[in-house]
Amino acid sequence: MKLFASPSMLRRNGILGMNERNIGLIGKFNPRRNFPLVDDKLKTKQAAQEQGIHTPELYGVVEYQYEVRDLVRRLEPLDGFVIKPTQGSGGKGILVITGRDGPNYVKSSGAVVDESYVRRHVSNVLAGLHSLGGRNDKAMVEALIDFDPYLANYSFEGVPDIRVIVLKGVPVMAMMRCATHASDGKANLHQGAVGVGLDIATGSAVSAVQHGSLCDHHPDTGASFEALQIPLWDDILHLASRCVEMTGMDYIGADIVLDRQFGATLLELNARPGLSIQVANQAGLRHRLVTANRIAESTDDLAEKVALAQQAFAVKR
Known part of the structure; x- marks a missing residue:
């Protein structure tokens, strides 16, 4: 099924557009002086290591x-x-x-x-x-990521990674990007990877999309996305939350993988996270960002921010 919606429907569902993201989020919350730390993967790795965050060797x-x-x-x-x-x-x-x-x-x-x-x-x-x-x-x-064997059936010729959008230390939305033969083993949605929306509360799959169309199974392995439940989910959310303090940026996308030995591992950060995560989750970012800002104003404790986000953004089934 191909996904289409009218502008009015997009607004009602809180879909965030590119201009609003650029001006209202990136321009407002991410100081230009801090961009080099996020744009340069080597600098990101060095900063993460100083904070005790594991990255690939x-x-x-x-x-x-x-x-x-x-x-x-x-x-x-x-x-x-x-x-x-x-x-x-x-x-x-x-x-x-x-x-x-x-x-x-x-x-x-x-x-x-x-x-x-x-x-x-x-x-x-x-x-x-x-x-x-x-x-x-x-x-x-x-070094190659020796990724968690549980996820082996959800990626083909590559490593599945998890993108978490964070505002002021509050996890707002997440998806797993599953490599396919079409994407040449890369977890890139524009090249044909599958984006799987994830419930912030539990790390279980909400919906999955490839090339803008809903799908139930991985196109190469046949694995059902309905059964997907990300291991070490709380560790992933807490790692993503910590990256805000590390970078001095309040709106980021954290790309995380699950290593067999080291658990949640930071691959890289993005100061301009894309908006396709909304398609993968079949939900808009705008309303969640308002709630996330409210949560951030209520506490400075990162663990509490994560817990409140899990309560606020739990998917009703």
Whole structure:
């Protein structure tokens, strides 16, 4: 079923639009001076580590084009790794290598690429091909996420991540982004990943959407989204809540994965979180944000903010 609605229906349901998000939320709550901390994944990682928040292990950083020549030697001890631009957005420029095939590398999709492919990818990252504003960038080499096996059936050729929208430490809305073959193993809705709306109270699935259409099952694995219940849900919400204090920004999207060993793990933050989370949840952000602001004004305790959000935004079934 394709999803359509009239402007009046969107307003009644509290659907937040792009202009309102940009002016009323990002412009109001996120100081420009703090954007570099969120836009640069390396700076985010360093800040998170200072706060005791777990992030994927950093193997190294490539800063200059001349370093690309030596890249294969640096990668030699690693069977699997992730290369990403430090200032990338929307999942662009992320290369996931899950294994080796002789001198070659195996991508998460199963495709085999050679050394020149990896070098060329990193060179493009440094040139800013995948980065915000096309600026020259750095390439981070990180450890693969050994994600919670419970979620294995809900993602294909990639790691499922959980986006939590937070206002002033109050979790407002959440979804899991499930990689598919169509999305090339990336948890990117615009590339064909499935967005699964999640009940803030329990972490259970509310609805699921791919390419703007409702779906009941993962298109590649056949797993039913109706049965989905995210483990360690309270840990995820508390981690997302802490990221507001860490960044000095009051309106953010926190992208979190569940690691088999370390539990809730911060992947990255977004100072301009997208609005497709409303489609995944079949609910609008506007009314929830009003309630979240009221909760934030009532207490400074993050644990209490999370508990009150779970009460306020519980999905009635």
